[in-house]
Amino acid sequence: MTGYQLPKLRLALGLGDQELEQRLRPALDAADDLSVVAQCLAADQLVQVVDTHAVDAAVVGWSLHRLTDALLDQLDRPGLLVVLLVPDPDEARWRGRRGPVLALDTDPVSLHHVLVSARPAGRPVPRQRTSPEPVVLKSADRADPRAGGVIAVTGGAGAPGRTTLAINLTAALGTADSSVLVELDLCAPSLAAFLDLDPSRNICTLAHAVREDPHNWSVALRDELQPLGPTGVAAVVLCGPPKREMRSSVGHGFVERLVAELAGRYRWVILDVGPDLLGIETPAANHRAALAAAQHILLATGSDFVGLWHARGALDQLERQLGIERRSVHLVLNRHDARYHHPPAEVEWHLGAPIAAVVPFDHAAAQRAVADQRPLVTDPASRASRALLALAERPGKSQAFSAKARLRLPVQHAPRGRAW
Known part of the structure; x- marks a missing residue:
């Protein structure tokens, strides 16, 4: 009898720094239990991705464009794991956060361990909804x-x-x-x-x-x-x-x-x-x-x-x-x-x-x-x-x-x- 295996953790990245992405992304892509499904260049785009319920977790860098405390609060919702990467995790402002807060120089192995360990067990897996094929407008239908x-x-x-x-x-x-x-x-x-x-x-x-x-x-x-x-x-x-x-x-x-x-x-x-x-x-x-x-x-x-x-x-x-x-x-x-x-x-x-x-x-x-x-x-x-x-x-x-x-x-x- 085959044992039960959790589905891959669907991950959204909003790092805001190319060097940080180059350091972390290869290891996350290579992990068998993770799947990077979205990469966002701005915080409001990350919120939109989360609203579609297409991700289980998000890794957010503090240098992400347009990131504010208000947008971080919008990401704090049941069933979503948010890992925040900041310069100083021991700063007082982060003590009240529910999700993990790690240093910007966290290595990929430690980040992967936190993501896998902190994922909620028994989470229902929503059915993947396919998007309809886009309709290509003919020249006569386009706006002049x-x-x-x-x-x-x-x-x-x-x-x-x-x-x-x-x-x-x-x-x-x-x-x-x-x-x-x-x-x-x-x-x-x-x-x-x-x-x-x-x-x-x-x-x-x-x-x-x-x-x-x-x-x-x-x-x-x-x-x-x-x-x-x-x-x-x-x-x-x-x-x-x-x-x-x-x-x-x-x-x-x-x-x-x-x-x-x-x-x-x-x-x-x-x-x-x-x-x-x-x-x-x-x-x-x-x-x-x-x-x-x-x-x-x-x-x-x-x-x-x-x-x-x-x-x-x-x-x-x-x-x-x-x-x-x-x-x-x-x-x-x-x-x-x-x-x-x-x-x-x-x-x-x-x-x-x-x-x-x-x-x-x-x-x-x-x-x-x-x-x-x-x-x-x-x-x-x-x-x-x-x-x-x-x-x-x-x-x-x-x-x-x-x-x-x-x-x-x-x-x-x-x-x-x-x-x-």
């Missing part, structure tokens, strides 16, 4: 994509002001119609610092959410997008990876799908694309995918000799790697000072690319915007602000970036109420 454009903002090496340009273009276009800014610079993302945003709401958690449920884009986008700029600006932001090691969770196929989903929801989609295009590494592959998905490309460049030298290199890469001709790339001369820098006409002739805007050097206004963590275009006294607004308007010049109405940001956000 909104008229608008996908604009990629890129730049050469150094600091040509690419992210500043992307932020302000999105804010300006958001005064006329819905706009979204996506941070696709996987080398050095900085939008959260520029705009005082929540870095835990980002492209990596979005990628994980839609990977678990490909038909859940609307809900996932609502969870990860954050408002940009003052009230009255219909613009939102999707931050890039909060940690360098998390960028591997974003693939070029996801980038292509993300751009398509946003283009169907927003009038304007602005992509802040990093400078690396060469190689097979994740950042370069995603940067190329973003540029290939764009309808218009703006290339930010510094106005001094070094900035223009880097811009020429960026134009060469676009032409060689993606087959994008120079004449189809619009230059934005940033921090231009006519006393020291070449005239725009000379720059345009030597680089072989048209200039879409010349942003004058306005150090004081730029520093105020960085200090206040707001878009520069909200400063009516700034010469740079007016140039950026003119770029978004493009009246009578090109239909590439034109909006229907003249752009105006809310007056109440202008310093000292000055009109502009």
Whole structure:
């Protein structure tokens, strides 16, 4: 007679740290009495997994995104074993917890022993419910994509002001119609610092959410997008990876799908694309995918000799790697000072690319915007602000970036109420 054998313990992981995952995950996967059924990048995703009754236990790292005491309380429920990994298990705040509290440096063998020993005996095993096959909509059944454009903002090496340009273009276009800014610079993302945003709401958690449920884009986008700029600006932001090691969770196929989903929801989609295009590494592959998905490309460049030298290199890469001709790339001369820098006409002739805007050097206004963590275009006294607004308007010049109405940001956000 065969003895009774407990079913495998269904385990959800929410570690929040790649090194911790690399240290613990292989041993848990190799265990015969455990089955890792979910890996969550954020605490609210872990709660959703637990709500489905598809797991028997969860291992939670204290560095997990969006983890709070309130969310920990939501995980404290009958029949669920929660093992918490913290820096100091002897801290007074953990003494009242019902589940095991272990140190972050706990070895995989000890963690496995705790999980197996603490599992409740005789727990009823719910029947596995199969999900219905997703219904693929035909083209005629899909919502009509909104008229608008996908604009990629890129730049050469150094600091040509690419992210500043992307932020302000999105804010300006958001005064006329819905706009979204996506941070696709996987080398050095900085939008959260520029705009005082929540870095835990980002492209990596979005990628994980839609990977678990490909038909859940609307809900996932609502969870990860954050408002940009003052009230009255219909613009939102999707931050890039909060940690360098998390960028591997974003693939070029996801980038292509993300751009398509946003283009169907927003009038304007602005992509802040990093400078690396060469190689097979994740950042370069995603940067190329973003540029290939764009309808218009703006290339930010510094106005001094070094900035223009880097811009020429960026134009060469676009032409060689993606087959994008120079004449189809619009230059934005940033921090231009006519006393020291070449005239725009000379720059345009030597680089072989048209200039879409010349942003004058306005150090004081730029520093105020960085200090206040707001878009520069909200400063009516700034010469740079007016140039950026003119770029978004493009009246009578090109239909590439034109909006229907003249752009105006809310007056109440202008310093000292000055009109502009």
